[in-house]
Amino acid sequence: MTPFSPSPAAPDKARLRMPLLHHFGGLISTRRNVAVALCVVFASIADGFGIATLLPLISVLGDGDSNKVSPTSQIILELLRDLHLPTHPALLLGIVVGGVLTKGVLMIVALRQIGGAVADVAAKLRIGLVEALLRARWSYYVRQPVGRFSNALGVEANAAGDAYNASMQMLSQLVQAVVYLTIAALVSWKLALFTIAVSAVMLGSLNRFLLSAKRSAKTQQKLLRSILGRLTDVLIGIKPMKAMGRQARFAQLFDRDLRDVRKAARRQVFSRNVNKALQEPILAICLALGIFVALRILELPTSEVIVMSLLLAKTVIVTGKAQQELQNFYAAQHGLKSVREAVVDTRAQREPPQGGRTPTLQQGLSFRDLSFTYDQGDAPTLRGLNLDMRAGDLVALTGPSGAGKTTLIDLLLGFHRAQGGDVYIDGVPLAEIDLQQWRSLIGYVPQELILFHDTIAANVTLGEPRFTDADVERALLAAGALDFVRKLPQGLQTIAGERGSALSGGQRQRIALARALVHQPRLLILDEATSALDPETERLIIDNVARLAREQGLTVLSVTHHPAWLGSATRVVRLDAGQIAEAATN
Structure with missing residues (x-):
């Protein structure tokens, strides 16, 4: 299977601006993406059910609020009775641990699928570009810098794989967030609304760093593409330059561009690390506020507050991780776009078909x-x-x-x-x-x-x-x-x-x-x-x-x-x- 369907004579660059996973259209099979999604969904459900089981576990152990047993706790206990299972703390604890273990196993399966897909993305892009280059007309070759294609086959193809990994990891975190919010809503609709509000506050406050990282990544990718393209040409002709002692000028040009790359990389790394660093303080402040409101104002059972705190923490953490993966996607997507543009452009320059007669050269x-x-x-x-x-x-x-x-x-x-x-x-x-x-x-x-x-x-x-x-x-x-x-x-x-x-x-x-x-x-x-x-x-x-x-x-x-x-x-x-x-x- 070729990485892309045959492209028309004119490059269709509009496809390069499609939403997240559409960037990888034709590179990854739908079956693999569905397998990853199902593993993540069931892993999150197993983890969420395990967390929800904490409610009856605390009730059975006794939390001092036996007169305030949550509806979710009653549902789980009745389900166990219908299955003729004892509501013993050991069994309930086993369900909690089983949910975590099930999540771990399913996430490993999902990560294995993602790993194979990452390799497929880079490999298929490389194959597509090589096939397009071998079929391109000669006049196209002579107008292109050699470094453009060597960079696309190397660094940019790897970045494309990283972009897919980041997009799948981000979607995985978002699926988990949705499951945790659903469990939170079953425990308390007020808890669900509060969790959404906290996540919105965190995402909004850190969004400027996300945009800064995106701009820096774009600048860095553009400069590196230019540098690597010129470097290839310089290395091909380095002998006469060194023989005449004229390599210093090229060194100055590279030095200027590399300083610009350094600035862009520094801004990108700073934005990414600030994003991580601020997530925990925001979560801690909101969590403390939420616990105080739940216990003192809403007077919720302790069991619900404990589970609420855990669900809130998990939801906000995975939401923050999703934002980090979106940063990683922005950092790598320019490599993906660059390779796909190279493939589309090169295919548009395919050598026109000739006649079908067999040559002989006998006369x-x-x-x-x-x-x-x-x-x-x-x-x-x-x-x-x-x-x-x-x-x-x-x-x-x-x-x-x-x-x-x-x-x-x-x-x-x-x-x-x-x-x-x-x-x-x-x-x-x-x-x-x-x-x-x-x-x-x-x-x-x-x-x-x-x-x-x-x-x-x-x-x-x-x-x-x-x-x-x-x-x-x-x-x-x-x-x-x-x-x-x-x-x-x-x-x-x-x-x-x-x-x-x-x-x-x-x-x-x-x-x-x-x-x-x-x-x-x-x-x-x-x-x-x-x-x-x-x-x-x-x-x-x-x-x-x-x-x-x-x-x-x-x-x-x-x-x-x-x-x-x-x-x-x-x-x-x-x-x-x-x-x-x-x-x-x-």
């Missing part, structure tokens, strides 16, 4: 009258470009920076849609082809290489179990990487390091090339893929790629300025200002 590919502009009002990046490539060709694409080489590759990969013209695969427009199947025929080595903090084998296979070590070694051999990998202490199981930092630039390029070759693609796209290699290694790789083109019909498009590639290509195409400036056949 070749071509670009016809291709025109593309990134943003309205900008100069066109490509203008009426026409280019043909036969299957098995090794085409070297060259030209100055900004000529449109990378844009041409992105259009071929289906990352963008051209405003004019189209890309044709064996004469079929790319718009009519199944995009996922087309990409599965492509091996791609980008200019900006990314290796994962995993083994070399996993970096080559990307975790696909269908590839064996023999497949990996075959790809490494073609990429000119097998010799150096075999010399490593753990061979294929050597960890590449964070972003491949344990390897040299040339080694990373060869591993990335092996990754592109391991699934034996029909089209190999190389974007300056050998720029970090020495001439001898580059020559070896070019020879291997040219051999694959001759023997297996591999079509190669290499963006390069290196003479070795230009001399080995079957065709050299020069791109300038978004158009073909020159094309030559070797």
Whole structure:
């Protein structure tokens, strides 16, 4: 089951402002919520019945007011007689203790259900976000800070689970308060009204601290999201900053934001602790006043006053706890909203469906009258470009920076849609082809290489179990990487390091090339893929790629300025200002 139902093209952010449990719609099953509610209700009833049994217990023991036996006490005693049970103090005491124990057992069951639900909330939000990201269009990726999603998958998803826990704990406390008020009303309607009044006074007097904590939590969450997002970007590019000694400016920016976070956190913690600290004094004052009124003015039986005091204390305490959990919910809800917004926004940017035709690339590919502009009002990046490539060709694409080489590759990969013209695969427009199947025929080595903090084998296979070590070694051999990998202490199981930092630039390029070759693609796209290699290694790789083109019909498009590639290509195409400036056949 996916965490959310499929969302429409436009984000429906109104759903993010629904009442408490509606925040978790689609994340937690109704059955689990009902199970928690039933456990809490029956636990509270058991506890309340146990407390009510104190009335006949005190009457049986004798409280000096035998002529003022409460109606509730008489009802319980008559119930025991109807069940042919003795009205012995031991039995009545057992009922009191049994009620408390039953409550404890049922609350443990409820907490177990809540614990499972908390884990489900965080897990389903993460799964929903990852699935949405994997299906999003490329243009969306490049406009988003990486830190936004890493923060959503980590801190904010955990906060979402905390928000659910706080909401269920709050509802649990409120259910208990309702049960205790019901018992209080059975004992004395005056007691019930007094309890409601005390709870209202406490909630009203502490409400300002609740609002303060809510505002502080919102500020803190917003600042942390910004900090973590920028921190991810800074850490990715930390090497050149440190090399030029220019990291101090970033440290100052973080220092300012962290001071603001500190202020917000201090206000939030103060408001939360003041809320707790003031509950007991308010309860003590109201309890003393209530006992005095009950004994001296209303002249209620001592048994009723004792039970009244206990019910009053329990009701006010659980009401105060409910308010504290509401504070906790406000502190965590911004993480929940942030993740859900990220999921909704990302799903709205889902890559549009392409046609259903199966690609082959047996004849070749071509670009016809291709025109593309990134943003309205900008100069066109490509203008009426026409280019043909036969299957098995090794085409070297060259030209100055900004000529449109990378844009041409992105259009071929289906990352963008051209405003004019189209890309044709064996004469079929790319718009009519199944995009996922087309990409599965492509091996791609980008200019900006990314290796994962995993083994070399996993970096080559990307975790696909269908590839064996023999497949990996075959790809490494073609990429000119097998010799150096075999010399490593753990061979294929050597960890590449964070972003491949344990390897040299040339080694990373060869591993990335092996990754592109391991699934034996029909089209190999190389974007300056050998720029970090020495001439001898580059020559070896070019020879291997040219051999694959001759023997297996591999079509190669290499963006390069290196003479070795230009001399080995079957065709050299020069791109300038978004158009073909020159094309030559070797």
